Amino acid sequence: MAAAFRSRACRRLALLWELTG
Known part of the structure; x- marks a missing residue:
């Protein structure tokens, strides 16, 4: 689960880092 x-x-x-990066 974890x-x-x-x-x-x-x-x-x-994904967020790639978009912001």
Whole structure:
């Protein structure tokens, strides 16, 4: 459960960073 949430959050953060970066 936590792993899936963390993986999702990490992916979303990476996408956000790419858009903002």
